[in-house]
Amino acid sequence: MLDLDQRRLKSIEAHTGHTVAHKMIEMFNLWLDTTPKASRSRRKVLEALRKSVVGENTIADEYEKHLRDLHETTYVPLSAEAVSILRRNIQSLNEALVSPVQVSQLLYCKRCISEDTLDEMERIDQRRSLDDKKTTLLTAMQETVSSDYRKLKDIATVLFDVEETKDIGNKMMTKYKEKIPQDDDSALVQPQETAGSNEDCASDILKNHYSALSQSITEPVHMAKLLHDEVISDEVLSCVISTRGSVSDRRAVLLKAV
Numbered sequence: 001m002l003d004l005d006q007r008r009l010k011s012i013e014a015h016t017g018h019t020v021a022h023k024m025i026e027m028f029n030l031w032l033d034t035t036p037k038a039s040r041s042r043r044k045v046l047e048a049l050r051k052s053v054v055g056e057n058t059i060a061d062e063y064e065k066h067l068r069d070l071h072e073t074t075y076v077p078l079s080a081e082a083v084s085i086l087r088r089n090i091q092s093l094n095e096a097l098v099s100p101v102q103v104s105q106l107l108y109c110k111r112c113i114s115e116d117t118l119d120e121m122e123r124i125d126q127r128r129s130l131d132d133k134k135t136t137l138l139t140a141m142q143e144t145v146s147s148d149y150r151k152l153k154d155i156a157t158v159l160f161d162v163e164e165t166k167d168i169g170n171k172m173m174t175k176y177k178e179k180i181p182q183d184d185d186s187a188l189v190q191p192q193e194t195a196g197s198n199e200d201c202a203s204d205i206l207k208n209h210y211s212a213l214s215q216s217i218t219e220p221v222h223m224a225k226l227l228h229d230e231v232i233s234d235e236v237l238s239c240v241i242s243t244r245g246s247v248s249d250r251r252a253v254l255l256k257a258v
Contacts, residue, residue, distance in 0.1 A: 078149045078179075078180055078181075079145075079146065079149040081149070081179045081180065082145050082149030082150075082152040082176070082179075082180065083142065083145050083146055083149070085152060085172055085175045085176060085179065086141065086142060086145050086152060086155070086172070087142070089168050089171065089172055090138055090142075092168050093138060093159070093165060093168055094134055094138060096164050096165050096168060097134050097137070097164065097165065098164050099162070099164070100121065100130070100133045100134050100136075100137045101121050101122060101133065102162070103137065103158065103159070103162055103165070104117065104118055104121040104122075104137050105118065105121075105122075106158045106161065106162070107137075107141070107154075107155065107158055110151075110154040110155075110157070110158060111151075111154075112141065112144050112151050112154050112155050112158065113137070113140045113141070113144060114140070117136065117137070117140040120136055121133055121136060121137060122252035141155055149180070150180070152172065152176055152180075153173070153176050153180075155172070156169045156170075156172040156173040156176055157169065157173070159172065160173060217251050217254070217255075220240055220250040220251040220253075220254045221240055221241055221250060223254060224236070224237050224240040224241070224250075224254050225237065227254075232254075236253075236254075239253055240253050240254050
């Protein structure tokens with residue numbers, strides 16, 4: 001029925017001092033090791049053994065206990081798997097990241113970093129180096145995955161969409177699909193406009209499109225003047241105009257105010 005190698009079966013049978021139940025467990029272990037996708041059929045094996053026609057309840061109980069013990073000694077929590085996948089790529093990410101602020105904006109859209117982290121990434125501070133910003137972002141990513149391992153998929157998607165980190169993102173996604181059961185992954189809720197107050201809905205829409213706005217607003221001062229009175233205050237307009245630095249710095253001030 002299991003179509004196993006006869007020589008290996010005979011070797012199991014020849015073991016002296018082993019009970020019939022132990023030999024049956026060895027047989028099923030051989031099947032799991034040599035048959036593709038066999039691990040998905042463990043439950044079917046147990047059900048088949050317990051059928052009245054077969055009547056091997058004792059064998060089924062022993063085999064189930066063996067599987068439970070095996071699971072307890074080899075099982076790695078999914079959160080630990082996800083964190084491990086990310087950490088194995090941290091050094092490569094640190095070397096590949098050339099636009100950590102842009103990546104932080106994309107991650108913010110996916111709810112992979114907090115608004116406080118985004119603020120810190122976009123904050124204008126001549127004393128902070130590129131390496132400092134990389135460290136801030138990578139630390140935040142690890143904290144996110146530690147609290148919700150499924151967010152690793154969103155992080156990998158973002159990295160795949162950035163040219164400099166495309167290969168790393170692809171590698172992480174491959175490992176994610178290999179290690180994280182897809183049935184469990186389906187429970188992941190993607191960013192969307194949720195029911196609530198108009199202010200909450202508007203905030204969600206802005207968050208979902210934050211990165212796109214960051215890339216499309218090329219004249220933040222002009223945009224601030226258009227939004228003046230109706231959307232932003234005199235103080236915000238003055239802050240956008242007076243902010244020293246690049247266009248992205250002024251744009252960050254404007255988006256935060258909105």
